[in-house]
Amino acid sequence: MSRQRLAGLPSGRRSKYALIVFWLVLVAVAGPLSIKLSEVQNNDTLGLLPAGVESSRAVERAEAAFPDSKKPVAIAVYVRDSGLTAADRAKAEADRAVFVRYADGGAVSPPVPSGDGKALLVSFPVAGDDTQRPEAVTDVKERLALDQPAGLHTALTGDAAAESDVLDAFGGMDTTLLLATAATVAVLLLVTYRSPVLWLIPLITVGIANQFAGGIVYLMAKYGGVTVDFQSQTILTVLVFGVGVDYALLLIARYREELRRHADRHEAMRVALRRSFGAICASAATVAIGLLCLLAADLPSTRGLGPVGAVGIGAALLAMTTLLPAVLVLCGRWLFWPFVPRYTPTAVSADVTADHGIWRRIAGLVGGRPRAVWIGTAAALVALTFGIGNLSIGLPNEESFTSEVGSVTGQRLIAAHYPSGSASPAEILATAGAADQVIAAARAVPGVARVDEPERSPDGAWVRVPAVLADTPDSDAALETVQRLRTAVHEVPGAQALVGGRTAVLVDEERIVGRDNRVVIPLILAVVLVILVLLLRALVAPLLLMVSVVLSYAAAMGAAGFVLDALGYTKLFVGIPLQAFLFLVALGVDYTIFLMTRAREEAAQLGHRPGVLRALTVTGGVITSAGVVLAATFGALGVLPLVPSMQTGVIVAVGILLDTLLVRSLLIPALALDLGARTWWPGKLSRRTAATTSAAPAERIPAGA
Secondary structure: OOHHHHHHHHHOOOHHHHHHHHHHHHHHHHHHHHHOHHHHEOHHHHHOOOOOOHHHHHHHHHHHHOHHHHOOEEEEEEEOOOOOOHHHHHHHHHHHHHHOOOEHHHOOOOOEEOOOOOEEEEEEEEOOOOOHHHHHHHHHHHHHHOOOOOOOEEEEEOHHHHHHHHHHHHOOHHHHHHHHHHHHHHHHHHHHHOOOOOOHHHHHHHHHHHHHHHHHHHHHHHHOOOOEOHHHHHHHHHHHHHHHHHHHHHHHHHHHHHHOOOOOHHHHHHHHHHHHHHHHHHHHHHHHHHHHHHHHOOOHHHHHHHHHHHHHHHHHHHHHHHHHHHHHHHHOHHHHOOOOOOOOHHHHOOOHHHHOHHHHHHHHHHHHOHHHHHHHHHHHHHHHHHHHHHOEEOOOHHHOEOOOOHHHHHHHHHHHHOOOOOOOOEEEEEEHHHHHHHHHHHHOOOOEEEEOOOEEOOOOOEEEEEEEEOOOOOOHHHHHHHHHHHHHHHOOOOOOOEEEOHHHHHHHHHHHHHHHHHHHHHHHHHHHHHHHHHHHOOOHHHHHHHHHHHHHHHHHHHHHHHHHHHHOOOEEOOOHHHHHHHHHHHHHHHHHHHHHHHHHHHHHHHOHHHHHHHHHHHHHHHHHHHHHHHHHHHHHHHHOOEHHHHHHHHHHHHHHHHHHHHHHHHHHHHHHHHHHHHHHOOOHHHHHHHHHHHHOOOOOOOOOO
8 A cells, every 4th residue: 555545544534433433443442452461471481591502501400300499499587686595595596487387398497696796597489389488488577577576687588588679669660650650641731732631632543553563462462472571561661651652752743744835724734644654654664674783682571672662662553644644634723722833825835944933043053164063073972982881791689679679688798797608609409419519519619618518309319509609699709610610520421411590691691682782783774774765765864763772872981880870879770771672773873764764865856965954954953852852761770679671771871862962953954065966876866966966056045945
């Protein structure tokens, strides 16, 4: 179906009603499914690694040989700074007797005292399934706080407690994020349109798109094998609202422009939709295909984000190019009150830049000294990249929350009185016959503080050997120790030794993320380049845009480094650089797509230089508004109590603002002007605009620009 016919559907006198009814039926079906999306969440993928890595193979062996391995462990910590009293020890023993009812198999370890006599640990695997376990952990926390002697500090840590803290922290957060995002978008739309009514239309439309996307993702998770976790669900909401409103702003701005040129609002919408449809589709394709590139990643949490995000982009595109224009046409011009665009017969030849005073002056600045502008802007972006030095990769578990939680408190108490790795020892799985050699090899490894007695599997074939590390489990020193430990136990003949545990997971995760970065980042760049070449029908301009987005990404990471340093969250979750790269390249290039497609359209009529300046002038306001909306939408991730979400919000918001205010407004148009008509090489437009430019006024924005 041609673009002309597509544009005629939502703007048609009869077909607009059919489209509105279609969407009402669609949301009536998808809405109830979307509400159930959280029911199919599987947050196990947030910490899961591919099956082939050693830590995953260690888990599989442990689950097969030791059935209790599937149960997360709870560790009760008792600490008195002045030294434990008899009453404190009695409290721990009394609690231990109660914990038996919650322990898998009734197995609760005897209290383990610290060397300084100030702390005790009581650990046990928590029984029950995913529904029963949170209730058991809550009961255990209540028991710890009961009849507590004055001056005794208690906390519950371990995997079971951490799991409970995550559930408590994110209870109801999907609704909180949705409300925060909607409120942010509503305020910005109200400021942008200065109309008491118009802002409601794109907000309601994007809300419907979000419900539609949620319903589709629910079906994919329920019946299509797609994994949805909390991260991908939150990103889905942010993407649909942010990108959907961007498309709405672009379309409404073009519609307002055409309403002054056409007496019939249906014709005005048809022309507006036809002229903006290509840019909107190119934008959606860039982001959606970029997201699908994540399917090439090995890290499950990164890979799962791809199809979920792509569905959100598709839903936003569909709603904003069908439902939104149909509703706008149905309601008529009064939606724009008090700034109603009236039909003016002379509007076709009028200077449409007259309403863009600020951006006309910016275009004049860029056009006056383009080389100085792009060199200065590029230098500023390079200077921002120095902030990357503030960032490091690797977020410790105890620093994953924006506020202190019980499991983190417990880890800190253990670290103060026991070897740093006591709460999360490395776990060696080996054949029973080679147990003595494996233990000897492990004890000889520098950085291993203690190797405990082996536990034999029920069938007698395997042993499980805890190796307590001298350093905190998330530290670089601990990661190096695990690598040395693996080398040592692998050399034991016939042991078939595997090293797992939390630190081993981090070692494997670091390697997997490095591989994903090397594979997915070039793939994203290649996809975006191909889309830009097809859209602009040129080679120089797309290459120019690609260089600009890579520089913008580096500057965004640097600028975010300064911000995160001030906030105290400079240790990045390992998956953030790749995800931030995707969002900043795919979403950031949107604004240059909007600019350059309009520049190409205008250059074909006016010549290269006046065409670029006119495009910058007439798109400046709407693209800046779109960028601010999208940045604020990602900023809404800050309401979540998880540090990686907050870091993603800061990095993407800062990057989008840089793209909007510097790259699209100054760098790209100045580079295009300095290169001249060669920007469109090797397309016909490069020759046509060169001829037109030689005959056109060179130092002013033309009338009607």
